[in-house]
Amino acid sequence: MKYGSLILEKKEYVYLKRILNISGYAEDHDTQKSLMKLSEELKTAHITDDEEMPYDIIRFNSKVTVVFSNGIEKTIQVVIPMDKDVNTNKISVLTPLGSALIGYSKGDTILWDFPNGKQHVKITEVVQEETLSGIDIVI
Incomplete structure (x- = not known):
């Protein structure tokens, strides 16, 4: 890990903590495990x-290119849940991939x-x- 720990902007951190609390860690077991790991x-x-x-x-809203261990390369955008759109490769931070990526940096390799x-x-x-930093976050 390039910076030693996740790095998050203050408002995005507060928003993420709130949506994790409201999400109840999802009903799908795999998603629940990912969100619990992110919470930790x-x-x-x-x-x-x-x-x-x-x-x-x-x-x-970062656009991220990742390469999986099976060689597949994918470019996605990590977004808030209400902005997700699989047709335009916008994935929610509450998905396993979104929760795996948030706060990491270019060059990092994650085992998830x-x-x-x-x-x-x-x-x-x-x-x-x-x-999101310029937006007042209300939940």
């Missing part, structure tokens, strides 16, 4: 101001337990789109 990782995450966020950290088993995921590219 958040306990040691480094929380920072927007202007101090490294450019290569995966945050809300997906519905089809544990896989290594290498993050090869992170491009920032508009973030």
Whole structure:
């Protein structure tokens, strides 16, 4: 892990904690396991101001290219649950892949337990789109 722990922007961290609490960790067992692991990782995450966020950290609306241990390469965008759209490769942070990626950086390799088993995921590219930092988050 490039930075030693997850790095999250303050408002995005608060939003993520809230949606994890409301989600009840989902009904699907695999998704539930991923969200519980993310919740554990958040306990040691480094929380920072927007202007101090490294450019290569995966945050809300980041476009991310990953390579799975089976060689498949995929580009997705990690979004808040209401913005998910599989047709445009926008995945919710509450999915196993979304929860695996948030807070990691370009160059990191993650071992995560997906519905089809544990896989290594290498993050090869992170491009920032508009973030949540300028939005007042109300749940």
